[in-house]
Amino acid sequence: MSDPLHPPAFRELVGTFARIGCLSFGGPAGQVALMHREIVEERRWLAEDQFLHALNFCHLLPGPEAQQLATWIGWKLHGWRGGLAAGLLFILPGALVILAMSLAYVLAAQAPWFSALFLGVKAAVLAIVLQALIRIGRRALDTGFRRGLAALAFLALFAFAVPFPWVVLAAGTLGALVAQARPSWLNLTLNDAPAAAPPWKTSLRSALLWGFIWATPMVAVVLTVGPDHVLWRIGVFFSQLAVVTFGGAYAVLAYMAQEAVQGFGWLSTPEMADGLGLAETTPGPLILVTQFVGFLAAFRAPEPFTPLVAGLLGAGLTTWVTFAPCFLWIFTFAPWIDRLQASAVLRGALSALTASVVGAIASLSLWFALHVLFARVATREAAPLRLPAPETASLDGQAAILTIVALVLVFGLKWGVLRVLASCAVGGLLLLILT
Numbered sequence: 001m002s003d004p005l006h007p008p009a010f011r012e013l014v015g016t017f018a019r020i021g022c023l024s025f026g027g028p029a030g031q032v033a034l035m036h037r038e039i040v041e042e043r044r045w046l047a048e049d050q051f052l053h054a055l056n057f058c059h060l061l062p063g064p065e066a067q068q069l070a071t072w073i074g075w076k077l078h079g080w081r082g083g084l085a086a087g088l089l090f091i092l093p094g095a096l097v098i099l100a101m102s103l104a105y106v107l108a109a110q111a112p113w114f115s116a117l118f119l120g121v122k123a124a125v126l127a128i129v130l131q132a133l134i135r136i137g138r139r140a141l142d143t144g145f146r147r148g149l150a151a152l153a154f155l156a157l158f159a160f161a162v163p164f165p166w167v168v169l170a171a172g173t174l175g176a177l178v179a180q181a182r183p184s185w186l187n188l189t190l191n192d193a194p195a196a197a198p199p200w201k202t203s204l205r206s207a208l209l210w211g212f213i214w215a216t217p218m219v220a221v222v223l224t225v226g227p228d229h230v231l232w233r234i235g236v237f238f239s240q241l242a243v244v245t246f247g248g249a250y251a252v253l254a255y256m257a258q259e260a261v262q263g264f265g266w267l268s269t270p271e272m273a274d275g276l277g278l279a280e281t282t283p284g285p286l287i288l289v290t291q292f293v294g295f296l297a298a299f300r301a302p303e304p305f306t307p308l309v310a311g312l313l314g315a316g317l318t319t320w321v322t323f324a325p326c327f328l329w330i331f332t333f334a335p336w337i338d339r340l341q342a343s344a345v346l347r348g349a350l351s352a353l354t355a356s357v358v359g360a361i362a363s364l365s366l367w368f369a370l371h372v373l374f375a376r377v378a379t380r381e382a383a384p385l386r387l388p389a390p391e392t393a394s395l396d397g398q399a400a401i402l403t404i405v406a407l408v409l410v411f412g413l414k415w416g417v418l419r420v421l422a423s424c425a426v427g428g429l430l431l432l433i434l435t
Contacts, residue, residue: 006044010078010085016043017070017089024066024090024283031066031285039073046073057337060350061329062245064285067091071330080331087327094284095291095319101278102295102315106307112432120428121277122372123402124421127410128280129368133361136354145178145185146355153359157255158366161386164255165244171356172349179348186351188344203332210328214239217320230301231310231317233264234294238318242325245287253364256290266297269371276368281421287322294318373399398431 008016020038024031032055039045054072058065067090074086108114141147149171156162178185218235225231237259245252257272267275272293279289298314299307367388370377374390381387406424409415415423 004044005047007077008043008045010082013074013078013082014085014089017074017086020070021089021091021093022283024094028064028066028285032069035066035069035073045077050076053337057334059354060346061326061333062243063323063326063329064245064287067285067323068326068330071327072334075330075334083330084327087323087330091284091288091319091323094282094288097282098278098288098291099295099312099315101282102292102311103308105274105278105292106296106299106311113429116428116432117425118274118277118428119396119399119431120402120424120426121281121421122273122368123399123428124406124409124424125273125277125280126365126369126372126403127406127420128417129361129365130407131410133358133365136361137358140354140358143185143187145182146187146351149174149352149355150359150362153356154362155359157360157363159387160384161258164252164360165240167356167360168244168353171352175348175350175352176345177348178352179344183344183348186348188347188351199335202335206331207328210324210331214321214324214328217317221317225304230266230298231313234297234314235317235321237264238290238294239321239325241290242322252287252360253289255360256293257364257367260293260297264297266293266300269377271296273368273371277421280417288319290322291315291319369403372396373403398428398435401431402427 016038020034024034036051040048040051051073054076055065055069058068058072061068067087070090071083071087073082075083078085105114137150141150153167153171156167157164175186179188183189218232218239221229221231221235241252241256244255253276257269260266261269261272275289275292275296276286278292279286282288292315294317295311295315298317299311302310305313370388370390373396374392375394375396376391378389378391379386380389402424405427406420409420409423
């Protein structure tokens with residue numbers, strides 16, 4: 001018989017999630033494992049089935065599932081104030097660190113030692129992304145249909161430059177249809193048990209309140225600087241991104257990079273890779289890389305503000321519109337959790353989305369590898385194909401050495417994320433000294 005549950009006092013909840021927020025390295029898998037150990041195993045605040053049921057529920061929602069799980073745990077234990085406290089404390093430490101590192105980046109990016117350090121970080125991130133691809137692929141691609149979806153998603157994103165939202169929409173729609181006609185193709189077991197009716201009024205109030213909170217800074221932006229300012233474009237883009245980030249940050253990074261670099265011209269491809277490296281070295285959700293992008297975009301088009309003020313506003317706005325929707329989803333749909341889990345259509349859509357995410361991560365991995373290893377990557381177009389074409393003469397020997405080291409550390413020695421990042425960063429500095 002399992003030990004009885006011990007719901008915490010609100011102060012205890014706050015202290016625990018402040019600690020979790022500062023220690024939540026290692027991406028969503030590590031963050032979920034940390035919360036499971038703290039909340040289920042050690043403190044017995046929730047039962048195992050409650051935790052897993054909530055995790056599955058969070059996978060149905062757009063946005064970072066680990067942060068949403070933290071918000072749900074707080075909501076379950078102490079209502080809306082618990083959800084708000086747990087969700088905010090999960091992201092604030094990482095957000096503050098990313099902000100500080102963004103400031104350091106714009107001040108020191110041209111220094112040789114800084115470039116060498118980040119070359120090592122980028123090599124480590126490449127190995128970490130490949131590890132994520134393999135882990136997720138093993139779990140998600142357990143049928144031929146799922147493997148086919150992953151392949152199609154990869155080709156659509158990498159070879160045909162199809163926008164990620166369209167891939168999400170197509171995969172979700174196809175999964176919902178297949179769940180009804182051929183559930184075995186998605187390895188689904190249908191459950192016809194009736195679910196309790198959700199409280200409509202509570203959900204509606206939460207949706208209206210958090211929709212208002214989400215939109216408030218955007219109203220302020222359009223009234224003060226207008227719809228042509230970079231802050232408005234930042235807010236609109238990252239609000240849209242918050243709605244299509246199914247499958248975690250890795251799934252949407254290729255689309256974000258494509259739009260931020262090629263569509264808006266906010267930063268260069270190497271800078272985008274640097275931002276991913278920054279996000280990997282900090283606690284909290286990997287999607288905090290969006291804050292780095294928002295900071296640089298506003299910093300470089302500051303009028304009528306100073307660059308520093310504009311950068312801070314861009315970072316703050318990006319973080320707001322990225323994470324406010326997470327609270328909206330949890331507070332609105334948490335009362336529906338049993339009904340959502342019982343829906344074959346939603347489970348089929350999620351299953352297909354998970355498979356397409358593997359293709360998206362594969363696209364990101366290859367894109368990232370090309371831009372880490374080669375100084376110049378052109379684009380060759382032959383409608384409808386649009387393929388990157390690295391110049392072989394621009395191969396960066398130091399980047400190749402550091403990447404091999406990172407792969408050995410990750411796959412050979414099974415080192416953890418922080419240890420690999422630190423070792424490769426030091427390796428980059430050593431290569432600078434030796435050459």
